[in-house]
Structures are given as structure tokens and as C-alpha cells.
Amino acid sequence: MESKLTFETIKCGDKLPTVKQHLSQEDIWHFAVGSLDMNPVHCSPDWCRTSQVFGIPETVQHGQMTLSLLTKVITNWAYSSGGMMKTFEAKLIKPVPVGSTCTYGGEVSELHPVKKGKDFVAVELWALDQDGEKVAVGKAQVTIP
């Protein structure tokens, strides 16, 4: 197990390790089955060629998959130390077409010393595509034991 994260060791401005993920159609199908969101805008390349929900003739990553990868930044960082998400909110800025490679990251923005076991931090989250354009932003509050 890695060294344990504690509230006392966290500082505003701490950068969390990033997550990088390439997106294939197989990845999308796998997430569709895991989430049970089998909407054709993600799953059917044939349907997307003509319907163009996002104005492009390709399937796109589930918004919920983008959010799941944003929260992976948190779970990688804090969950092995007993951390848990308290709140999460995120905005999806642009679609992530199949074939994209995105990087997900975060930075501690607030410390909330409440009491031992209830202390929490806020983390600003972001996702960039391979061109450096933001595809999503978010904020999570994370309880740190």
C-alpha cells in the first residue's frame, strides 16, 4: 500500500497525479455495458454517421465516462487512504469523439478543517483533449480521514 494521505499533509495548490486515457470504440462499448447506457450516440457508428447528434459523424464518449475518468483522479489519490467523495459536480464542455486521447487532472483548492474524520478538501478537476482543449471541468469535495 502507498504512503497514507492525511488531511494534515495536504496543501492548497497540491496537484493530483493525472490520468491519461485513449478512447476506442471497444472502450465505449465496454462502458455502455458497465453503465447500462446503450444510447446509439455512443454505441452505433452507423447511426451516428447520419444522425450527427453532436454535429459530427462519429460516436462520442459517454458524458458519464468522462465524469468517471475525472473522478478516477480522486479515487487514485485518496481512496486507498480511506478518502471518500462528499460531493461532485461537473460540466461537460465539448464532446469526446472516438479516437481521442484525454488527460484528466486536479488541484486542491480548499481545505475544510471540520473535525477528525469529517475534515474535507475541495479539488478543482479538468479534462483536456489531445489538442489541449478543455472537454470538462468539475469540483469534488473529498473527506480525508
Added chain:
Amino acid sequence: MDYLQEMAKYYTTQKQKEFYHDFLDPKQIDGLEFWDEIQIGEESEIPIKFEVKAEDLKAFAASVPDDNPIFYDEEYARQCGHDGIVAHPLFVTQIRFFLLQGGGHGSWNRTPGARNPGQIIEYYDPIRVGDILTLKLTSYDKWIKRGKYYMRALSQIYDQYGNLKMRYFSTLILPRTKADVLRFLKGEHGLEA
């Protein structure tokens, strides 16, 4: 390409095998609730329940993909301070799609042409293996912005003891009417903006 056959290669759980997969089936479109029909303030207690099995939690985490052992290894998760394998923060996605597959109130999330602009989740109590979850659903808000038709629902998820597990404000941009959805069903673009 038959995408439903391609997806079937990934089924591992009982719920995945029993789920109604075809979001383009014309028969299911008749059961959907459309943006122009949504009544703000309408509440439903969804009659079916979601019994949380380890295979459900593991299948979601694997699909993210996230190989952190806290999602798979009970002993490791306990060593990390959790009380069993952990539910991924977005596991609520699987819960809602499973519970809302029957049509009627809340069926917008199966709408061909729906878009996801962002979400808000508040966590109150961890989801654990063995929980039997129920969903109280409220049509919370709908609005028009830059020609797009938004709707927001509040999902409150409870366990079998009445403990509130989470509150989830889910937002979607939807085709406005059934006629717009039927255009999508034929593979045509059906959004006004």
C-alpha cells in the same frame, strides 16, 4: 455492424444480461416521456429495486476503466479504511439506467438524441454489497437556453433501512417532442440547436 452483438461480448453480470438493450426499438419509444410532456414537480417511487452485488460494482469499475483494487478486493478495501469493496463514484449511472428501463417517468435517459451537459451528486452513505436500493425520482426543472431543451431530475437513492445514500441532480438536453425523437430513430438529426 451489429453494435448490440459487439456489446454483448462485454456482458458479465446478471443485470447486464437481463437489461433491455435496444434504445432504438420503436416499441420502447412509445413508452418514453418526452421533454414537452415533463411535469415539473412530478414525483415517483420507482417500483423495482436494485440489489447491489459485488459483480455489479466490479463490472462498473472495470468499464471506466479503473483497476484500483479498492473496487475489487474486499480485504484490500478494508485495509484502506472502507467497509468492503467500494462503489465507484459514478456507479449511480448503472443504478438509474437499470431502475428506469421500464418506460414512463424518468425514461428520458434512454432517449436517442439526448446530450449530457453536466451532473451534480451528493454522497451521504456509501453503497455496499447487499444493499437493496430504491429510487425516488422528481422532475426538478426544465428550461430553454440558446435553442436547447434542458431538463433536470432529482434522484434520491435509499437503502432497505430508509437511509439516504445519495442525491443526484441529473441534467440532459433532449429532443423537444416525440416527432423529434422519431426523426432520430430513423437516423436523421432531430435537434433544433
